[in-house]
Amino acid sequence: MVLVYIDQSEGQIKKASHEALSYGAKLAAQLGTSAEGVVLGTVKEDLAALGTHGVKKIHHVSSPNLDHLDASLYAKVLAKVAETTGAKVIVFSHNLNGKAIAPRLSARLKAALVAGAIALPDTSGGFVVKKNVFSGKAFANISLKSDIKIISLNPNSIQVTSGAGNAEIAQLQMDVEQPKVKVTSVNKLSGEVPLSEAERVISGGRGLKGPENWGMIEELAHLLGAATACSRAVADAHWRPHHEHVGQTGLAIAPNLYFAVGISGAIQHLAGVNRSKCIVVINKDPEAPFFKAADYGIVGDAFEVMPKIIAAVKKMKGLA
Numbered sequence: 001m002v003l004v005y006i007d008q009s010e011g012q013i014k015k016a017s018h019e020a021l022s023y024g025a026k027l028a029a030q031l032g033t034s035a036e037g038v039v040l041g042t043v044k045e046d047l048a049a050l051g052t053h054g055v056k057k058i059h060h061v062s063s064p065n066l067d068h069l070d071a072s073l074y075a076k077v078l079a080k081v082a083e084t085t086g087a088k089v090i091v092f093s094h095n096l097n098g099k100a101i102a103p104r105l106s107a108r109l110k111a112a113l114v115a116g117a118i119a120l121p122d123t124s125g126g127f128v129v130k131k132n133v134f135s136g137k138a139f140a141n142i143s144l145k146s147d148i149k150i151i152s153l154n155p156n157s158i159q160v161t162s163g164a165g166n167a168e169i170a171q172l173q174m175d176v177e178q179p180k181v182k183v184t185s186v187n188k189l190s191g192e193v194p195l196s197e198a199e200r201v202i203s204g205g206r207g208l209k210g211p212e213n214w215g216m217i218e219e220l221a222h223l224l225g226a227a228t229a230c231s232r233a234v235a236d237a238h239w240r241p242h243h244e245h246v247g248q249t250g251l252a253i254a255p256n257l258y259f260a261v262g263i264s265g266a267i268q269h270l271a272g273v274n275r276s277k278c279i280v281v282i283n284k285d286p287e288a289p290f291f292k293a294a295d296y297g298i299v300g301d302a303f304e305v306m307p308k309i310i311a312a313v314k315k316m317k318g319l320a
């Protein structure tokens, strides 16, 4: 059986979990077995509806002790669920929570783990999982030989599949200990699209000269329902908060649209964004390395180009 970890935040299922469920269902079909899901903590959404992705059953451990992430405790609980359900492959999203839980579960179950898979495994002569390595410059095919196998799936790597059917919900009764991590306060960014889940991202670099010029980045992001991001140079200069910094040492993202304004395209920046489906670059230097990775490039001054793009989007949306 393939068990998919369904990630939730404040009771809402995360977008990446829909991908993980679709992946798990496809993998189960490939292996001639079934896919099931597991969710921890209080959930506000209709879990049965997740059956549309192809999972037959969802195990729910609804203890309030699991309402906030404590990765060690989650791994402990998931190990028990894996044991009782007889899961042979466990699928996570390779997001912040998945990155925290999957390695701990791997150690508990002595299960081989591939972190950041980008495709279904090749099961023709074993169990070989493909992932990006060297900041997306190469692929590695990793053969998993343990009895139980764990895969964390890079967000935006596969298409979400939806069909008909509801999943059966199995409430699992478990004694869950008190978490060792206590959440004392939560500072939520209101009204913004979370960067790690965004379909579209508008990002600015040092070419924007200073934080006072971010209005045009925010305006375009608002018009397109996009998240804002920046280069590390910008975050280091305190022009923007560090949680917006993307790249090798920041967040790795794979939105459908990555719009880079006044960013040179250093290898460390590209490492975090080169899996984006469509990259648009605005840079006044035609030799900027980012153009090599771009699907669309505009050689020009951001301060002239951006207002024109904003005006065109407003016109398209009937706002001007």
Ligand SMILES: Cc1cc2nc3c(=O)[nH]c(=O)nc-3n(C[C@H](O)[C@H](O)[C@H](O)COP(=O)(O)OP(=O)(O)OC[C@H]3O[C@@H](n4cnc5c(N)ncnc54)[C@H](O)[C@@H]3O)c2cc1C
Residues within 6 Å of the ligand: 204, 205, 206, 207, 208, 230, 231, 232, 233, 234, 245, 246, 247, 248, 249, 250, 261, 262, 263, 264, 265, 266, 267, 268, 269, 272, 282, 283, 284, 285, 288, 300, 301, 302, 303
């Ligand atoms: C170990 C290590 C890890 C790193 N990790 C990261 C990381 O995770 N993420 C990251 O981003 N960087 C990272 N860096 C830094 C990286 O090497 C670059 O220094 C950084 O990305 C540069 O940021 P930038 O492109 O905004 O600035 P710059 O390199 O200064 O580039 C600014 C660009 O703006 C263009 N420009 C200037 N004026 C305009 C204008 N008016 N209109 C249009 N374009 C204009 C310029 O032509 C230039 O291409 C790392 C570096 C190291 C050594």
